[in-house]
Amino acid sequence: MIEYWGKLVPDEEAQEVGGRYLFELENGKTILGATRANTARYANHSCDPNSEVRVVGNRVFLFSLRRISAGEEITYDYGKEYFNALIKPFGCRCAKCEKRRNRKAS
């Protein structure tokens, strides 16, 4: 499907760069995804995602889990660590959580 594309750097270097478009691999390297060429960076987090991340060596790909219609937003689960640090404090805005919130409100 699409590749999470960017420069591969050691974790320490990625910490200095910072920002939200970092994809940490388990081998101590991080992909700097902030480049515009990385279309995968536009994929948002969802608790009910339509794609999933697969790591193949030093490369990261987004694979669709179901048929995604044209114009539909591509989403994947960012993972617990990212979620707890950067999403939970503000409230998740994915479709599934919005629905749950609306149900609670009414």
Ligand SMILES: [Zn+2]
């Ligand atoms: Zn959510």
